[in-house]
Amino acid sequence: MKLIVTAGGQGTKLWPYSRESFPKQFQNIISDQSLFCDTINTLQKRFNPRDIIISTKNKYAGIVSRQAPNIPKENYFLEPDFAKNRGPGEGFAFVMMTVKYPTEPFMLIQPDCIRQPEESFLDMIGEAEKLVVSDKKMVTGGIKAAYPIMGIDYIKLGEKLDISSNLQIYRVDSFIPRADDFEKTKELIKDSRVATHSNHVCWYAELALEAYKNHRQDWHQALMKIRDIIVSGGPQSAIDEIYSTMASGATEEVTKHIFPDAYIILLPFRWTDIGTWNSLYEFFSKNGEVYQDGKNIVALNSKESIVKCANNKKIIAAYGLEDLVVIDTNDALLIIPKSKADKVGDLLKEVKERGMANFL
Template identity: 25%
Template sequence: MILPVVMAGGTGSRLWPLSRTLYPKQFLSLTSDFSMLQETITRLEGLEHRDPLIICNEEHRFIVAEQLRQIHMQHSGIILEPVGKNTAPAIALAALHAVQHQDDPILLVLAADHAIQNNEAFLSVVESAVDMAACGKLVTFGIVPNKPETGYGYIKQGAAVSDSAFEVAQFVEKPDLETAQQYLDQGTYYWNSGMFLFRASRYLEELKLYRPDILEACEKALSGASLDLDFTRLESESFLQCADESIDYAVMEHTADAVVVPLDAEWNDVGSWSALWEMTHKDESGNAIRGDVMTEDSSDSYLYSQHRLIGAVGVKDLVVVETKDAVLVAHKDRVQQVKGIVDKLKKQSRPEYLQHREIFRPWGSHDTIAEGARYQVKHVIVMPGQITAKQVHFHRTEHWVVVSGTARVHMGDETRLVAENESIYIPVGTAHSIENPGKIPLEIIEVRSGAYLGEDDVVRMSTNGAGY
């Protein structure tokens, strides 16, 4: 049976300001009400498969767990990478885990941040390739190109091995426009999708043959791993020594058993705002609109409002994206340069590259809605049955006003229930935490005041894996 392996790493910096380091594009709802991770998993409905195995960055673990919970999806494990090391090690970890815990399944390797609009075609092509994978072939899916694309690598097809599959003649780097047009005209080149199908043991055999150093590092990292709730924490030191290598370079370019299966399923890696504009429904003027947007004599633009009204007058071929703490304005032909803005934010140590104003925690979220020299106001949500870390602050007091739900407040040696429209005061130096004993989300307005309001003014006495 197929074991889906979903690689949910990456930062998606070209989709800033929606995509941030701590909340990248695979966790965003860009093309539907589901996040891209959720779409990747729900796309498998109709395919006989086991619960998916997720590979993600340690910093994203609670986001992954919560998004799986939202769609009521069980999993075969969530493996946490202390640092991203590219696809060859990530898939090695999945294959090793699968061999240890299951009966050498066929792995369907998927990226969590790709969009596929023709799901029926996708499932049909995957099913057509299962027999080849079961017989020891390493299958990659080549996207049938519909334009001369310079942003993707290509796969050149070789001799036919079946009615729907070919030997891999060559992996090709991203071409210039003239070369990409030649590839399109020849009809024997495909975009490299980064999706694969093979038996776990076969991948490990080929990795041992061509990159035994990667296999050894992953074996050590997994053998020294520890379980933390639903998560598998790798032994960090061994994994940090692992080479940073893609599966193409490590295995697929060398193996004699690589097979490419053409896939024509309206695939898109959603690698830029212009790519998202192309695949989004547009109005009669060619504008892709999401959120509170009004237009006047504007066309062929991508206009996204998360928080405030956008008014667009007389614009064409623009991307305008508004979030609670940043606004992007870019020409559609220049969106690849958004990464340059992110690089500048990093160099200046500005928080806008790292995370959104609204910060998600395993127990809920908090959002700064107002602040000044000696005050800060936050909107805090604690999900049912959850509790924040027990902590102490030495430079600020806090007032909490419950606006929805009921809070069980632990303050010093005292425990109190605080209902809607009631409030409680937390003095300096008092240990405290908030618990939601109810069935609906607990919403609190938290008012901080004091000489120093930094997030590092905290001593956590317990974390429950949560933090604040």
């Protein structure tokens, strides 16, 4: 099986730390090395570097090479430098799989996540491979929802599979798209059968592309043209031209139709998607206190908030914070309610429209 580390996103919801030129997965946001490095190092404990694929944009190839020097460059799947979301991006990776490794299954692994203990994560990969090879059905991951997370989809569990495994594996009953309403999401997860969709999709590239053909024909047609160019040794400019015309969208526009015939593994490890400042707070906070990350931060009479400062020569003093995110970098300051942290993308659209794209 090939492990496809998807490292091409911009990570806009973690702005102003995450930037277009240097996105969150490559930054030391939570430790002394990047989330990308953490993921690669974990995978290399069990898997040969030849079985690890890096799916990213052309412009990040240099960063990947510096941070993951053991991964052979022929294992870079470099998509064109256009922001098209995961649908076209992962579709491009599936095309590359059919060209280079047509008979092998894959697992999509997002590097902007924390997985503890990592040994349980590595064990789960092996179990997922056995399941997908045996049944040829799409397999994905989930966790029992403990708190509402904005910007993430949910899955309702069906019947539990009666198979010999140390894992809890279920049929998928239904796919529940992400909602923008915090209170509605809070109510949704009261159902014990609802799991937070935690990715780790495992399947075959040809089957994935067949699903694209059935449910997003426009994407599929473009991807097949790209595959023809790759196979014939055509120019990168031709690939770029076709990719640039693809409509942006999430992979779930395809997979939501596949989930009713899929399996979901309840992840046997603690999983945190560092996708928003709210999720970072949930990972580090204790007893509703303020999570502080910076040398000179003073927060009094405050709770349920996160304060992060990149400049150790600056002091941040705050009083009476509640449900707030305060993120300070050398050139930008973000202040937003923690429960609305998924709305950072809306702010960035406005920033761009006002002609300040240099801050993105």
